[in-house]
Amino acid sequence: MTAAPPSPLALIAELTHRCPLRCVYCSNPLELEHRADELSTDVWSRVLREAAEAGVLQVDFTGGEPLARPDLVDLVRQARVAGLYVSLITSGIPLDQGRLDRLLEAGLDHIQLSFQGAGRDTADKIAGTRAHAQKLQVLGWIKERRVALTLNFVIHRRNMDDLEQMLALGESSGARRMEFANVQYYGWAFANRENLLPTREQFRRSVDLLHRAKERLSGKIQLEFVVPDYYARYPKACMGGWGSKLMLITPQGQVLPCHAAQVIPGLRFENVATRGLREIWETSEAFQKFRGEEWMPEPCKSCDRRWQDFGGCRCQAFLLTGDAAATDPICELSPERSKIDAILAAANGVPAGSLVKPGWLYRRNPS
Amino acid sequence: MARPEPNSRPCLAPGCRLNESTQQPRVLHLPERALRLNGPSFEILSRCDGARTVQEIVSELQTLYSKADPHRLEEDVLAYLVQLQDQQALDFLPGDAGRGKEAE
Numbered sequence: 001m002t003a004a005p006p007s008p009l010a011l012i013a014e015l016t017h018r019c020p021l022r023c024v025y026c027s028n029p030l031e032l033e034h035r036a037d038e039l040s041t042d043v044w045s046r047v048l049r050e051a052a053e054a055g056v057l058q059v060d061f062t063g064g065e066p067l068a069r070p071d072l073v074d075l076v077r078q079a080r081v082a083g084l085y086v087s088l089i090t091s092g093i094p095l096d097q098g099r100l101d102r103l104l105e106a107g108l109d110h111i112q113l114s115f116q117g118a119g120r121d122t123a124d125k126i127a128g129t130r131a132h133a134q135k136l137q138v139l140g141w142i143k144e145r146r147v148a149l150t151l152n153f154v155i156h157r158r159n160m161d162d163l164e165q166m167l168a169l170g171e172s173s174g175a176r177r178m179e180f181a182n183v184q185y186y187g188w189a190f191a192n193r194e195n196l197l198p199t200r201e202q203f204r205r206s207v208d209l210l211h212r213a214k215e216r217l218s219g220k221i222q223l224e225f226v227v228p229d230y231y232a233r234y235p236k237a238c239m240g241g242w243g244s245k246l247m248l249i250t251p252q253g254q255v256l257p258c259h260a261a262q263v264i265p266g267l268r269f270e271n272v273a274t275r276g277l278r279e280i281w282e283t284s285e286a287f288q289k290f291r292g293e294e295w296m297p298e299p300c301k302s303c304d305r306r307w308q309d310f311g312g313c314r315c316q317a318f319l320l321t322g323d324a325a326a327t328d329p330i331c332e333l334s335p336e337r338s339k340i341d342a343i344l345a346a347a348n349g350v351p352a353g354s355l356v357k358p359g360w361l362y363r364r365n366p367s
Numbered sequence: 368m369a370r371p372e373p374n375s376r377p378c379l380a381p382g383c384r385l386n387e388s389t390q391q392p393r394v395l396h397l398p399e400r401a402l403r404l405n406g407p408s409f410e411i412l413s414r415c416d417g418a419r420t421v422q423e424i425v426s427e428l429q430t431l432y433s434k435a436d437p438h439r440l441e442e443d444v445l446a447y448l449v450q451l452q453d454q455q456a457l458d459f460l461p462g463d464a465g466r467g468k469e470a471e
């Protein structure tokens with residue numbers, strides 16, 4: 001590749017893999033990184049400056065649970081000094097009002113607070129711990145302060161029939177944005193996929209209900225809806241194209257093109273400890289591998305949609321076909337689409353209220 | 368969506384702000400996205416400070432772009448304000464409240 005790629009726009013900073021929740025759909029890899037290996041405050045501060053210099057506009061502090069980092073207030077301040085817009089992607093635990101105020105004083109721009117369900121029983125079951133009541137308390141504190149709030153619901157087979165109650169919670173919360181994001185099947189969600197995949201009937205109802213809600217709430221709450229791609233005809237434009245808009249840094253400093261990229265065998269990642277961020281973005285093997293269209297197989301190579309969906313998701317292609325360079329099997333043009341249809345047939349062979357597999361694999365909390 | 372009230376005073380909604388004046392290009396940050404601003408859109412947004420009224424913003428833009436047709440310019444400014452309101456980027460403070468109090 002000759003020309004330098006466009007600048008990255010956003011950085012997803014996974015500050016830690018530690019988390020008090022044990023969600024069965026966590027997007028973290030099954031192999032979690034440990035506290036002793038996490039980047040220091042100083043290294044993160046340098047990385048945030050390098051990110052802004054490379055063109056990054058916004059940083060998402062996420063994890064694990066970013067509140068588990070005692071230096072989070074400092075990191076928010078450093079990100080603002082670097083000129084970045086700062087979002088906190090959080091479960092809201094552990095948090096008290098004093099720390100919330102310090103985060104806002106440090107310049108936190110936006111909070112995305114996640115809920116695992118509309119009611120305590122379902123939510124706590126999915127989170128693998130008692131968290132719902134505390135989240136409601138945090139929601140109350142946020143409402144009393146002047147800060148942008150997105151309420152995030154990860155939706156799936158087990159909570160998808162409670163969308164109206166979730167909407168009601170959102171409407172009473174003061175949030176300007178709500179996200180209903182269907183589980184994407186990577187990490188722990190891939191391990192629990194059979195129990196998370198909605199039935200076709202659930203999926204249809206949810207699309208219908210959320211479209212009506214979007215119209216009704218227009219001008220009051222911005223409603224984002226991420227569909228379950230297994231039910232789609234064409235794949236999602238994963239990360240807006242590989243190495244095109246976004247990058248992710250793991251707790252120990254590995255720079256990845258997406259959350260799940262470490263599942264792809266043979267892909268070599270670089271660490272912020274050894275090279276500058278811009279250099280990694282522009283030249284590292286992992287970012288070059290699926291950038292542009294050179295790598296594309298048929299039917300992508302000659303497809304009119306290749307600049308719309310970029311061939312879909314590389315990690316999903318690997319997880320479902322064993323080849324990271326294959327067309328995402330979600331695509332109806334993929335020779336492997338029958339694999340998705342078989343998975344859907346199994347999910348639809350069992351009533352929505354029943355588990356397809358006997359139990360859940362709960363996420364662990366790394367030491 | 369209705370035209371904004373001429374005496375109302377637009378201000379950026381929580382979580383929406385311009386990037387630093389030292390940064391180029393100028394952008395409007397919103398939760399989960401950023402809009403690249405051209406000259407006129409920056410001039411409008413930087414005046415949405417909760418102190419100026421819609422009418423005052425229109426007049427200032429008409430002075431700034433004195434070669435443009437004033438009526439057309441007014442329509443463009445109002446349309447842009449509505450568009451920003453649709454994107455949850457602006458709140459409109461009522462015209463009579465908070466007069467004499469400078470926005471921070």
